[in-house]
Amino acid sequence: MAQALRPQSSPASVRKRKRKRLRAVSVIRLLFLLIVYGASLGAASIYFAVKTINQELPQDLTALLDYQPNRKSVVLSSEGEEVGAFSIENRRIVTLERMPPHLPAAFLSAEDRRFFQHKGFDVFGIGRAAWKNFKSDGSIKQGGSTITQQIIKQTLLVGEEATGAMDMTPLQYSALAKAQKYRRKMKELILAVRLERELTKAEILSIYLNHIYLGHGAYGVGAAARTYFGKDIEDVTIAEAAMLAGLVASPTKYAPHRNMPLARDRQKYVLGHMREDKYISDADYQAALAETIALVDESDLNHLASPYFVEYIRKQATKRYGNRSLFKGGLKFYSTLDARMQQAAESALRRGLESLDRRLGFRGPIGSVPQAQRGAWTGGDAHPLTGASDDTSALADQLLPDQTYGAMVVELPRGGAVTVDLGPRRLPLTDNDAKEVREWRHETTKAPLKLGDLVPVRLTADSKAATLAQRPVLQGAIVVIEPMTGRVVAMVGGYDWTASQFDRVTQARRQVGSSIKPFIYAAAIEAGRTPIERMHDGPYSVTTATGVWTPANYDNKYMGSVTLMTALAYSLNTISLQLAVEVGLDRLIEIMRGFGIESQIPRHISISLGTPDFTPLEIAAGYAGIAAGGRRVTPRFYDLVTDTSGKIIDDLRDAPLGPQVISPEVAYVATSMMKGVVTRGTAKYAQQLGRPVGGKTGTSANYRDVWFTGFTADLLATVWVGRDDSTPIGDKITGGGIAVPIWMDFMQKAHPRTKVRDFPVPPNVSFARVEPWSGDPASPYGDSVWMAFVRGTLPGKFFVGPPVRSFEDLVAPPALPATAKCASLSCL
Structure with missing residues (x-):
C-alpha cells in the first residue's frame, strides 16, 4: 500500500540526475587533471629554472672543499710573542676541536637550531621566518637562511646582488634588486644542497665559525675572542660565547663596545635558546646572565709592539714576497727582535730626549x-x-x-x-x-x-x-745589532710612533760628522800606518775645485804632534783630513761601500770630516763590519719565514758570511784604537759599562746631529739625536754629552749577562805596551796601555832596551801591606 502511494520518478528526472553526477565527476576530473598538469608544469618550470641557474654556478666547490680564507701574516719576537701582524682581514683559524663545546652550541642556537636535521635549507625555518615577517609591520624581522646558506652567501656568492643604478627610475631599480635577490636565493639553495653532499656537518660548522664576520674588524670566532675579550678561544665562557653569537645578526648594532645594554639583550636571547635546546642547564643560564663581561680596552685593539721594527719588516717583505702573500697568505716571520732589549731601547731614547729637552729650557704653557x-x-x-x-x-x-x-x-x-x-x-x-x-x-x-x-x-x-x-721637540733613533751575525735585536725610529711614523733608523739620512773617522783610520792602518805614528795637529789646507779649504778642530784648538791613537780618541779633524789625503778618496769610498753603506758619498775631500749623510742603520752595519773582523755584515730582521702549513719559505739562520772588506788584523787594530775613544777620549762615560767597549762619537756641523756607536764583543748600538728640520740642536751639544748617555742607559739594562770578555784576537797581530801620548815603549806604570799592531809594523824601538831577567822586569811585583806600629807590650 505504502509502495503504491510512493511517487514514481519519471525517465526525464532520472536522466537529469545522471547528468548532474557526470558533470560533478567531470569537474573533479578536470580539477585533478589541472592539478596534475599544473604540478607537472611547475615541476618542469622549477627543473628548467634550476637547470638554467645551475649552469651559472661553479661545477665544483673547490673554493669551499679546500677552504683557504685570507689569513693574516704575523711577526714573532725571538721569544715567540706576536709583535705585529699584516692582514686585510683580522682572522685566526681555529679548529673545531679547540673550541669549547658551548661556543658552537651558541651559534647553532642563535642561527640554525635544526642544523643537524636539514640537508642544506630548512623548510620549517623558512616558514617560521615568513610567518614572523608577515605578522610584523612589513619589514623583515627574521631570516630563514641556514648556516650552510650563510656560508654560500659569504663565499661563493659575494656581490651577487650588486646592481648598477644607471638610467633607472627608483621603481625600476627596486624591481631589479628584488629579482636579483630571488635569483640569489635560488642559487643559495642549490649550492647549499650540493655543499651538504660534499662536506660533513662538522666541516661546514668549522668553516662557518672561522669565516663569519663579528664586527670590530674580527673575522671568525678566534679573532673575535681576542678582539673583544683579549683571550684565546679555549678560554671563552658561556656568557662570552653567547655574546659573540649574538653579533651575527648585526655586528655593529650589537657590538658591546658601542652598546652594552643592547648586546646584553641579544646575549640573553641566545642563552634562552641554548637552554631550550638543552645545550646548557638552568644553572648555567643564570650564571651566564650574572657574569660580568670584561672587554679589552679599545685603545689596545690598535696597539702595535715595536712599530718601527714591524713596519720595516712589512716593507722588506712586500718587496720579497708581494702584497698578496703578505696580507692574505698567513706568513709567519720569526723575527730577530728581543722584547727586553726593545723595551730598554725605547725607554732609554725617551728618557734621553726628555732630559735634553729639559736642558734646552721650558718652552711655555x-x-x-x-x-x-x-x-x-x-x-x-x-x-x-x-x-x-x-x-x-x-x-x-x-x-x-x-x-x-x-x-x-x-x-x-x-x-x-x-x-x-x-x-x-x-x-x-x-x-x-x-x-x-x-x-x-x-x-x-x-x-x-x-x-x-x-x-x-x-x-x-x-x-x-x-x-x-x-x-x-727633538727626535732620535737607536738601532741595536749583534755584530757577528747582523741580527737586529732592537730598533726605535723616533720619540713617539703615534706622533710620527717616519723611521729615522732606516729613512733619515743625516750628516755623520766624526762617526766616519774609524773608516778613515782603518784605511790608514791598511796602508801601513801604525797607532803610535805621530802626525802634526795644526792648521792644514787642501786645494779643491772651489778654492783652498782649511778646516779646524771642534774647539778651534790644536794639540801639535800627536799619535794616531790619540788623534782618534780626541777626534782631531786635521789628522783625519791628512789621512784621507794620504790613502785617497777612492779607497776610502770603496771601504764604506764594502761595508754596505749605499747612501750617496760625494767624491770630495770634505768627507774626511763626515759631510756625507748616512742612515743610522748604515753606520751600525759599517761599525759591525769592523767589529766582526773586517767583513761585511748585513743587518737582518728575521731568521725564518714559514707559510700556514709550517713549511719553511726562507731560512736566513745559516746565511753565508759577507765578503772580507779589510783584513781581520787591520779591523782588530782599528777596534783597539776605538777602545781608546772610550777609555781616554770623547766617550769616557761609556767606561761605566764595565766591559771592553769600542766606539766613536760624532757631531755634525753647527751641532745639527749627534751620534755615538759603541760595541762590545756581544752587542752594538748606534744612537742618533737631532731635529727633523736639521736646525741646530743647541750650542755645544755633542755626541759625547748626549748620545753616549742614551747608549749607556740602554746597555746597562739590556746587555746580555755574558762573561766579561775582550774582542777575539785574529792571527797576524802583535801587542806592545805603549805610552799613548808619545807612542814610546812603556812600563806597566802610569797611563801606558797595550796596543795592537799588524804583525810586521811594530817599530824597531820596541825591540831595544835592557834585557829581561825576570818576570818582575815586565810586571811590577805587588806592594807589601804596611806593617802596623806596635802600641803595647802584647805585640812585641
Whole structure:
C-alpha cells in the first residue's frame, strides 16, 4: 500500500540526475587533471629554472672543499710573542676541536637550531621566518637562511646582488634588486644542497665559525675572542660565547663596545635558546646572565709592539714576497727582535730626549683654562696627554706614575713655588721646575706664567710632587745589532710612533760628522800606518775645485804632534783630513761601500770630516763590519719565514758570511784604537759599562746631529739625536754629552749577562805596551796601555832596551801591606 502511494520518478528526472553526477565527476576530473598538469608544469618550470641557474654556478666547490680564507701574516719576537701582524682581514683559524663545546652550541642556537636535521635549507625555518615577517609591520624581522646558506652567501656568492643604478627610475631599480635577490636565493639553495653532499656537518660548522664576520674588524670566532675579550678561544665562557653569537645578526648594532645594554639583550636571547635546546642547564643560564663581561680596552685593539721594527719588516717583505702573500697568505716571520732589549731601547731614547729637552729650557704653557671653567677643572677628572698633540680633552679617573697630564697653575706665591691642579689632586712643582717656569717669559709679549695656564707634568717617584714633562721637540733613533751575525735585536725610529711614523733608523739620512773617522783610520792602518805614528795637529789646507779649504778642530784648538791613537780618541779633524789625503778618496769610498753603506758619498775631500749623510742603520752595519773582523755584515730582521702549513719559505739562520772588506788584523787594530775613544777620549762615560767597549762619537756641523756607536764583543748600538728640520740642536751639544748617555742607559739594562770578555784576537797581530801620548815603549806604570799592531809594523824601538831577567822586569811585583806600629807590650 505504502509502495503504491510512493511517487514514481519519471525517465526525464532520472536522466537529469545522471547528468548532474557526470558533470560533478567531470569537474573533479578536470580539477585533478589541472592539478596534475599544473604540478607537472611547475615541476618542469622549477627543473628548467634550476637547470638554467645551475649552469651559472661553479661545477665544483673547490673554493669551499679546500677552504683557504685570507689569513693574516704575523711577526714573532725571538721569544715567540706576536709583535705585529699584516692582514686585510683580522682572522685566526681555529679548529673545531679547540673550541669549547658551548661556543658552537651558541651559534647553532642563535642561527640554525635544526642544523643537524636539514640537508642544506630548512623548510620549517623558512616558514617560521615568513610567518614572523608577515605578522610584523612589513619589514623583515627574521631570516630563514641556514648556516650552510650563510656560508654560500659569504663565499661563493659575494656581490651577487650588486646592481648598477644607471638610467633607472627608483621603481625600476627596486624591481631589479628584488629579482636579483630571488635569483640569489635560488642559487643559495642549490649550492647549499650540493655543499651538504660534499662536506660533513662538522666541516661546514668549522668553516662557518672561522669565516663569519663579528664586527670590530674580527673575522671568525678566534679573532673575535681576542678582539673583544683579549683571550684565546679555549678560554671563552658561556656568557662570552653567547655574546659573540649574538653579533651575527648585526655586528655593529650589537657590538658591546658601542652598546652594552643592547648586546646584553641579544646575549640573553641566545642563552634562552641554548637552554631550550638543552645545550646548557638552568644553572648555567643564570650564571651566564650574572657574569660580568670584561672587554679589552679599545685603545689596545690598535696597539702595535715595536712599530718601527714591524713596519720595516712589512716593507722588506712586500718587496720579497708581494702584497698578496703578505696580507692574505698567513706568513709567519720569526723575527730577530728581543722584547727586553726593545723595551730598554725605547725607554732609554725617551728618557734621553726628555732630559735634553729639559736642558734646552721650558718652552711655555700648552694652553690656558678660561676663568669660568676653572672650577670644573678642580676636583674633576685628570687630563692625560696622548698622541701627537697637547690636547687636554681626554679624561681619566686616576693618576698613573708614567703618564703625562695637563695641569692648571693655581698658585704662584711670592716665595717662588708653583702649585698645579691635575684634577683629582693639587701638587707643588719640584723646586727646579718651579724656578724654571717662574723665569720663563713669552717670546714676543714677555709675559710671565699666570694662573690658569696649563703645563705638562708627571708625578714624581713618591707621587708627592709634579715635575715638568713637555714633549721634546727633538727626535732620535737607536738601532741595536749583534755584530757577528747582523741580527737586529732592537730598533726605535723616533720619540713617539703615534706622533710620527717616519723611521729615522732606516729613512733619515743625516750628516755623520766624526762617526766616519774609524773608516778613515782603518784605511790608514791598511796602508801601513801604525797607532803610535805621530802626525802634526795644526792648521792644514787642501786645494779643491772651489778654492783652498782649511778646516779646524771642534774647539778651534790644536794639540801639535800627536799619535794616531790619540788623534782618534780626541777626534782631531786635521789628522783625519791628512789621512784621507794620504790613502785617497777612492779607497776610502770603496771601504764604506764594502761595508754596505749605499747612501750617496760625494767624491770630495770634505768627507774626511763626515759631510756625507748616512742612515743610522748604515753606520751600525759599517761599525759591525769592523767589529766582526773586517767583513761585511748585513743587518737582518728575521731568521725564518714559514707559510700556514709550517713549511719553511726562507731560512736566513745559516746565511753565508759577507765578503772580507779589510783584513781581520787591520779591523782588530782599528777596534783597539776605538777602545781608546772610550777609555781616554770623547766617550769616557761609556767606561761605566764595565766591559771592553769600542766606539766613536760624532757631531755634525753647527751641532745639527749627534751620534755615538759603541760595541762590545756581544752587542752594538748606534744612537742618533737631532731635529727633523736639521736646525741646530743647541750650542755645544755633542755626541759625547748626549748620545753616549742614551747608549749607556740602554746597555746597562739590556746587555746580555755574558762573561766579561775582550774582542777575539785574529792571527797576524802583535801587542806592545805603549805610552799613548808619545807612542814610546812603556812600563806597566802610569797611563801606558797595550796596543795592537799588524804583525810586521811594530817599530824597531820596541825591540831595544835592557834585557829581561825576570818576570818582575815586565810586571811590577805587588806592594807589601804596611806593617802596623806596635802600641803595647802584647805585640812585641
